[in-house]
Every structure is written in C-alpha cells, then in structure tokens.
Amino acid sequence: MTAAQTVAAAVLESSASPCMTCSFQAEDVVALHMLLEMRTGIEVLFLDTVHHFEQTYAYRDKLAQAWGLRLVNLRAARPSPGLWQTSTDACCAKHKVEPLFSALESYDAWFTGLRREQSPSRANLVEVEPFTLPSGKVIRKISPLARWSMKEVWDYARANEIPLLPLYEIGYTSIGCEPCTSLPLDPSNPRSGRWHGQKLECGIHVQPAAVAESNKS
Numbered sequence: 392m393t394a395a396q397t398v399a400a401a402v403l404e405s406s407a408s409p410c411m412t413c414s415f416q417a418e419d420v421v422a423l424h425m426l427l428e429m430r431t432g433i434e435v436l437f438l439d440t441v442h443h444f445e446q447t448y449a450y451r452d453k454l455a456q457a458w459g460l461r462l463v464n465l466r467a468a469r470p471s472p473g474l475w476q477t478s479t480d481a482c483c484a485k486h487k488v489e490p491l492f493s494a495l496e497s498y499d500a501w502f503t504g505l506r507r508e509q510s511p512s513r514a515n516l517v518e519v520e521p522f523t524l525p526s527g528k529v530i531r532k533i534s535p536l537a538r539w540s541m542k543e544v545w546d547y548a549r550a551n552e553i554p555l556l557p558l559y560e561i562g563y564t565s566i567g568c569e570p571c572t573s574l575p576l577d578p579s580n581p582r583s584g585r586w587h588g589q590k591l592e593c594g595i596h597v598q599p600a601a602v603a604e605s606n607k608s
Contacts (some may be wrong), residue, residue: 395535396519401469402500402533403422403430410434410463410584411502412491412595415451416566417555420577421547422536424458428504430457432461433502436494437596439466440486450556462501465490475570479586483593486568491595492524505534505596508541510582541581567593 392400404425411426413435414417426433437451457463467486467567470495475482495501507516522532536544548555558566564581576581 395422395539396429398533399426399502399535400429402502402519402531406500407529408498409500409502410436410495410498412436414438414567415447415454415502415556416504417541417548417559418506418536418539418542420504420507421587422502422504422546424547424551424553425490425535426434427458431459434461434463434498436465436491437465437490438487439464440482440568441466441470441472442482442486442570444566444569444572445543445559446556447556447566454554463494465494475568477602479571479589483595484533487593488595495524495530496526496528498530500533502533502535502568503596504536506536506539506541508539510580510592517536 399422399547409426409430411419411423411433415437424432435455451462454460459572463497467490471482471485473474474485480574501522503511507513516534516537518537519531519533521529523529544595547553556566563572563584564575565585567585568573573584573587575584576588
C-alpha cells in the first residue's frame, strides 16, 4: 500500500460520511479511483458552474456510468452565466464556493485531488488538515496525492487503465471553466492557463475563517 493509500484508508476507517470533490481532472479521477478501491458509495461532488467545457460534461457522464458513481451535481440556486466577464472572483464565489461550502455541512471528511506541485499556493499542502466551514463546523480535508508529481498521477492512470479527460490530448494542463481556461501561458507552469494567469485559486481551497480575518485587517 502506498503512503497515499495509507492516508486515505485511515480516514475512511474513521469517517461516517465522506465525500470527494471531483472536477474530473486527472488528479481527481486518480484519487477517486483510489478511494473507490477501498470503499464504494462515496458521494462525488461536482461543481456545475454552467461554464464547463462540453467535453468535461460528456466525460463526467461517461465515467459516472462506467464506475457507478454516486454523483452529486452542485449548482448555484440562480446561476449567472455572464458574471465572469465582470468579476471572476464573484463568479467563482457564486458558482463554486457557496454551493460547495453549503453541501459540505453534510459530511465529516472531504477528499480532494490537490497536489503541492500544482501551484505556489499549494506548496505547503498537508495530507490531512482541519477545515472550518463558514458556519463554524470543522471537517477533515484530505489530499492523499499532496506529495505526488504529475508523472506519478499519469503513471497510476496508465497502470489502472483509467481514461482521462480528452482535453489533455490537445494541450490543456489544468482544466476548469471554459471562459477562464486556456492552453498554458507558461509551459513550465501547468496552471498558467487558469483565469488568464490573473489568480491562483477560485476560493474553495481557502479557509473561510482566514479570509474573514483578512478582510477585517
């Protein structure tokens, strides 16, 4: 058993209501496959921002059927399709942050496919950490692949014959919403094609309590 599998197994053993957020990028799919090998029936949360690539929706549906996923599609109560044109921060908050943090109230463990190597904002990522929701509820946030390289992700996918999102085949290296995702602007930075290089995170991986404290100062 790998270190990543050991981390995941320990959390699953003590969790009554785990979930995993999945954007259906390579890391998420690999982490999800790893979890399902240990425990079936984990709810898979997909943030349907109404802005995803058609290929992402098609791949999501195909994998959900093939793997028998308990897919939970989260969407803002009143989506604003053009909001990204005036504020990507407001768009991410409405279509990703708010629906997810509301949904996470129902779980005690939140698995992700995050890796340290992805960006400077994730360089100090740990495998298991407490995460405080806006309500004050604390859940565990687990990133089993935190120390993995991209090569390890692709090696796992190949070894387990996991088909990946076709957008990788045409040069995309980090895939989010279509209006805010481009081919990488910097070949050495896989996430440089996100938000036109203007920011690193959408907000869902930032502690709400830390954000609130920052806004006070």
